[in-house]
Amino acid sequence: MGPPIEIKSWTKILQYWAKGDPQARETTKRLMRHRLNGYTAVTDAPCSQLVPELLEIYPDAKVICNVRDPEAWAKSLAQIWSLALMWFLRGVLLPLPSMRHFPSYISLLSVQWRNLYGQNSEDHGVNTYKRLG
Known part of the structure; x- marks a missing residue:
């Protein structure tokens, strides 16, 4: 909802993060530091999924981990994903300067989640919450 540079820069960061090689990892951290x-x-x-990189950039940072009800978390996640992946979203968001970049961002975010939490999208609910908790 802010200026387009916000979502565009996070999209670029996620693109480098997804590559996974050491050079891309350094670029990811450099871009994060700048952003x-x-x-x-x-x-x-x-x-929240870039904590290792954040701690390398900011070794004295405090990390606060909160706890939610797994069922409520899974329901919230499912609602976000069902809305975010609607086929017509690009057209609806096109007139909005920042939000027109949301579909690309959410697509890369799903790559990040699959890499971190597993390929099975069905598992990104209560099972994932319990496995990581």
Whole structure:
């Protein structure tokens, strides 16, 4: 909902992160450092899945891990994904300067989640929450 550079920069970060090689990892961290310049905290995706990289960039950072009801978390996740992956989303969001980039961002976010949590999208609910908790 902010300026387009916000979502575009996170999309670029996720593109490098997905490559997984050492050079791309260094580029990911460099881009994250640049994107987060001036911020004092981050929350939610994609940063919640980039904790190792964040701790390399900011070794003195505090990490706060909250606990949610697994069923409520899974329901929330399912609602977000069902809305985010609607086939007509690109057309609906096209007139909105920042949000027109959301489908590309969410697509890369799903790559990040599959890499971290497993290929089976059915498992990205209660089972994933319990396995990682």
